[in-house]
Every structure is written in C-alpha cells, then in structure tokens.
Amino acid sequence: MSKQISVLGTGWLGLPLAKALLKEEYIVKGASTTESKLDNLKTEGIDPYLLEIKEDGPKGDIRSFLEKSQILIINIPPGLRRNPESNFVAKINSLIPSIENSTIEKVIFISSTSIFADEEQFPLITSETTPNASTNAGKQLIEAEQLLQENQKLNTIILRFAGLFDSRRHPATMLSKRKNIKNPLAPVNLVHREDCIGIIKKIIKANKWNKTFNASYPDHPSKSEYYSMICKQMELPTPDYNFETTSKGKIIDSKKLQNDLKYSFKRNLYLFS
Numbered sequence: 001m002s003k004q005i006s007v008l009g010t011g012w013l014g015l016p017l018a019k020a021l022l023k024e025e026y027i028v029k030g031a032s033t034t035e036s037k038l039d040n041l042k043t044e045g046i047d048p049y050l051l052e053i054k055e056d057g058p059k060g061d062i063r064s065f066l067e068k069s070q071i072l073i074i075n076i077p078p079g080l081r082r083n084p085e086s087n088f089v090a091k092i093n094s095l096i097p098s099i100e101n102s103t104i105e106k107v108i109f110i111s112s113t114s115i116f117a118d119e120e121q122f123p124l125i126t127s128e129t130t131p132n133a134s135t136n137a138g139k140q141l142i143e144a145e146q147l148l149q150e151n152q153k154l155n156t157i158i159l160r161f162a163g164l165f166d167s168r169r170h171p172a173t174m175l176s177k178r179k180n181i182k183n184p185l186a187p188v189n190l191v192h193r194e195d196c197i198g199i200i201k202k203i204i205k206a207n208k209w210n211k212t213f214n215a216s217y218p219d220h221p222s223k224s225e226y227y228s229m230i231c232k233q234m235e236l237p238t239p240d241y242n243f244e245t246t247s248k249g250k251i252i253d254s255k256k257l258q259n260d261l262k263y264s265f266k267r268n269l270y271l272f273s
Contacts, residue, residue, distance in 0.1 A: 003025065003026050003027060004026060004027040004028075004029070004068050004069040004070065004071075005021055005026045005027070005028055005029070005069055005070075005071045005072075005073065005204075006028075006029040006030075006031070006065055006066055006069040006071070006072045006073070006104070007021070007028060007029065007030045007031065007046075007073045007075065008031045008051070008053070008065075008072060008073065008074050008075060008076055009031065009032075009073075009074070009075035009076040009077075009110075010030040010031065010032050010037070010041060010046070010075075011032075011075075012164075012169065012193070013075060013110075013164065013193060013196055013197075014030065014073075014075045015030070015041075015044075016193065016197060017073070017075070017196075017197050017200060018030045018041075018044070018046050019044055019045075019046075020197050020201060021201070022044070022045050022046065024201065027047070028045075028046050028047065029046070029047040029048075029049060029065055029069060030046040030047065030048055030049065031048075031049045031050075031051040031060070031065055032048070032049075032050065032051070033050070033051065033052045035050055038050060049061060049064070049065040051065055053076060053091045053092075053094065053095050054091065054094065055086075055087050055090040055091055055094060056094060057094045057098075058094065058095060058098055062095075062098045063098070063102070066098060066099065066102035066103065066104055067102065067103060068103055069102070069103060069104055070103060070104065070105050070106060071104070071105070071106045071107075071108065071204065072099060072104045072106070072107050072108070073107075073108045073110070073200065074092075074095075074107060074108070074109045074110060075110045076091075078137050078140055078141060078144075084136060087140075088137075088140040088141070088144060089140050089143040089144050089147065092144040092147055092148070093147055096147065096148075096151060099154065100151075100153050100154075104154070105154070105155060106154070106155045106156070106157075106209055107148060107154050107155070107156045107157070108156075108157045108159060108200060108203060108204075109144070109145065109148050109156060109157065109158050109159065110159055110161065111141050111144075111145055111158055111159060111160045111161070112138075112141055112160055112161060113125065113160050113161065113162045113189060113214060113216065113250075113252050114133060114135070114137065114138050114141065115131040115132075115133045115138045115141050115142050115145070115160065116129065116131055116132060116133060116138075116250055116252075117132045117133055117134055117138075117250075118183070118186065118248040118249045118250055119248055119249070119250065120246055120247070120248050122186065122187055122249050122250060122251055123250055123251070124250075124251050124253050125214065125250050125251060125252050125253060126214065126253045126255070126256065127160075127211075127212045127213055127214050127253075127256040127257070128212075128256075131145075145158050145212075149210075149212075155209035155210055156209065156210060157203055157209060157210075157211055157212075157213070158211075158212040158213070159199065159200070159203070159212075159213050159215060160212070160213065160214050160215065161191055161196060161215050161216075162189035162190055162191050162214075162215065162216035162217075162252050163188075163189060163190045163191070164190075164191060164192075164193055164196065165190055165191075165192060165193070166192060166193040166194070169193075170230065170234070171190075171227070172227050172230040172231050172234060172236065172239075173234070173236065175227050175231070175239045176227075176231045176234075176236035176237050176238065176239055177237070178239055178240070179239075179240040180240060180241075180242045181223075181224075181239050181240065181241045181242060182241075182242050182245060182247070183223060183247040183248055183249055184222065184223050184224035184241035184242065184243055184247060185222050185223070185224065185243075185247035185249075186222065186223045186247045186248060186249025186250075187220035187221070187222065187223075187249050187250065187251045188220055188221055188222070188223055188226045188227075188269065189216045189220060189250070189251070189252040190216065190217055190269055191215050191216050191217055191265075192217070192265075192266070192267035194266055194267050195215070195217070195265050195266055195267055196215065198263070198266060199213075199215055199257065199261070199263060202261045202262075202263050203261065206260075206261050208260060208261070211256075211260065213254070213256060213257040213260070213261075214252050214253060214254050214256070214257065215254055215257055216252035216253075216254050217254075217265050217267070217268060217269055218253075218254055218255075218258075218265065219268065219269055220251050220252075221269070223241075223247075223249075224239075224241045224243075226269065227239055229270075230270075233270075
C-alpha cells in the first residue's frame, strides 16, 4: 500500500499543508468544494477531488478520495458564522461510515480552542481541560470531537489550534478598523500557519495516536498591548479599546504538544513576515 494521505479541505491551511506533505514524498489527495480550484491542485501535484460534506452524506467521489490512504486530515470549518442553522455534527457523523469502510486507519481532526469559554480569571487551558463552550459553534465542535474520539475503529488525533495567522492574514488588520474593542486585558492565543503545518507533520512522523493537543504559541501578551504593537509595525491605525468593562479570556497551554512531540515553535508572535 502506498504512502498516501487524504486532505479534506485545501484552503488557506490545507493547500500549503498538502504541498508540504508532497515534499515529504507522500502521495496527496486533496478535496475542495470549489470546482475552479481543482486545476490548481492538479498543477501543484495534488490529486484533486470535488467533495462537499453534507448533513445527509458526502457529495462527490468520497470512496476514491479515501481509497489507498492510511491517514485522513479533516480540515473543514463548521461554517456556522455564515450559516448558523448548519449542523456540523451531522456532517461529521455522515462522513464516518465512509471512513470506516475505507483504508483509512488514522484521522487528524483540526479543531479549535474556541471550545473553551473565556472567563474573568483567565484560566490556564491544558489538553486535559474539559471543554465548556457556550456558543453554537463551540458546542458543535465539542460534539464532533467526541464522535471521532469515541470511534473504536479509528486512531484519532484532535488538534485544537488557537487563532491562525501569517504575514498576510493577521487579526490586527481587522482590529485596527474597530472601536470600543472588548476584553483588552485578555491574553492573546495565536499560532502561525507555518507551525500548524510543522505540528501536523510532526504528528504523522511521531506516529503517536489517540491523543488531544492544544496548539498556541507559548507567549500570551494582553490583547491591547499586542495588537497595538503589531498595528504600529504594520503601519495601521491602532485599535480603540474598552477598558471600562471586565476583560474575559483564557491562556492556551501547549506543553503537552511540545513534550509529547518534542516540538519547538518556529514562528513567534512578533516576527511574522
């Protein structure tokens, strides 16, 4: 059986991830919901598939997409901001039978640290902390994680990323335009896209499965301090904060990931170009 990986979701993170896996000499299958992106995937050397995971089952050739692959990376956002009525849990549940009936043995599920609520005391969130999100998206992610974790037929890694950024996509560009921003004293939790890819590659090489990892750069300046600094660095207007209300937040701890995988973060929060 060939050294093959299927990447479900080849957007901002998934495409460079797939390209990085090609350099590791994997055969990579990539799925997109957008037909116009398939030619680009093919040009990059990725075997392209038009797939959409729906609540009543996958639409597209899911069988061929999974065939002969041992690892599946699920990198699809819940999409609940655009469509609050969407049932992400049902989509993941509808995907599982296809995975079970394929050659897939291992799954990496890309989740989010948004499954943990922000609180006034800025709690330290480890990989063992019980998720407590109250938002619709957070609750659905928690349920989706559980569906995969509890499946005895699969070896699953749950990988919870903090806020994602790189030189071209940084939260500061949005915050600089806003006024009266809440939670100015809350700790920042971010991870560079390059580290996201590095962590996934490390998971595959380490071959340690059935674990849950948080992934956030281990430096947590306050929101107001950090984004004001970055906006100045990017020559953008500094954000306007509301210091009158109590800040809520959390600190995402990545020590388990660093220790278990022996991973060192490559990109800090400040030199991101």
